[in-house]
Amino acid sequence: MTTSIAIDGPAGAGKSTIAKMLAEKMNFTYLDSGAMYRAVTLCALNKDIDLNNIEKLSELVKNLEIDVEYKNNEFKIYADNNEITNKIRSDKVDKNVSTIAQIKIIRDELVEKQREIARQKNIVMDGRDIGTRVLPNAEYKFYITATVHERAVRRYQDIINRGENNKDFQEVKDEIERRDKIDSNRKYSPLKKAEDAIEIDTTNLNKKEVLTKILHIIKKGE
Ligand code: DC
Numbered sequence: 001m002t003t004s005i006a007i008d009g010p011a012g013a014g015k016s017t018i019a020k021m022l023a024e025k026m027n028f029t030y031l032d033s034g035a036m037y038r039a040v041t042l043c044a045l046n047k048d049i050d051l052n053n054i055e056k057l058s059e060l061v062k063n064l065e066i067d068v069e070y071k072n073n074e075f076k077i078y079a080d081n082n083e084i085t086n087k088i089r090s091d092k093v094d095k096n097v098s099t100i101a102q103i104k105i106i107r108d109e110l111v112e113k114q115r116e117i118a119r120q121k122n123i124v125m126d127g128r129d130i131g132t133r134v135l136p137n138a139e140y141k142f143y144i145t146a147t148v149h150e151r152a153v154r155r156y157q158d159i160i161n162r163g164e165n166n167k168d169f170q171e172v173k174d175e176i177e178r179r180d181k182i183d184s185n186r187k188y189s190p191l192k193k194a195e196d197a198i199e200i201d202t203t204n205l206n207k208k209e210v211l212t213k214i215l216h217i218i219k220k221g222e
Helices: 015-026 033-046 054-063 091-100 104-120 130-134 148-161 169-185 207-221
Strands: 004-008 029-032 066-071 074-079 123-127 140-145 198-201
Touching (some): 004 015, 148 169
Parallel strands (some): 029 123
């Protein structure tokens, strides 16, 4: 039996940072499930597939080999053996990934892959539907939030840190609000707190404080 920890929440709430820190502390593997939706989006865009063409997208996702790796606290993702870890963070992928993530057949395929990975190793998995759908029996479920303003501040800071300054703050904030809306209102597995998930508002907490809170909850449950 393996142990799973599900971390869900909206874009920019700090899920992946916290999930990676937690995986390191617990000596678990880590899976960024959003990276898989991004991988499909990138490949569809590269192949010029019309994002309304469900048949073509379905063929793409069924034939695409997505591999993930978590080594030395670094997460990497590959599509058909090509590493695409950085490419999936492009503006174009950001803009289109919520559309791809609404499609049932894509979700079904990726959810199956995510469950398979969780069967093999103790895992911290982050996403939108991990606690509600992918791993409903996860031992621990957390729902990480922060105000839209705070999430936009963090995303904007990431962009600056990467040395890119092609967007202003308002654009970043609008993009987060747009994705929140699509992710929360979609028909299949919308972003939602699982009933048994513990919600942590990180607006006024730093990463270390969030991690301490989570570790405390896990220790109490042991
Ligand atoms: O976490 P992220 O921003 O990299 O996620 C990219 C998109 O993928 C996001 O808009 C919603 C979608 N997603 C999803 O629908 N289900 C998941 N488990 C993870 C991500």
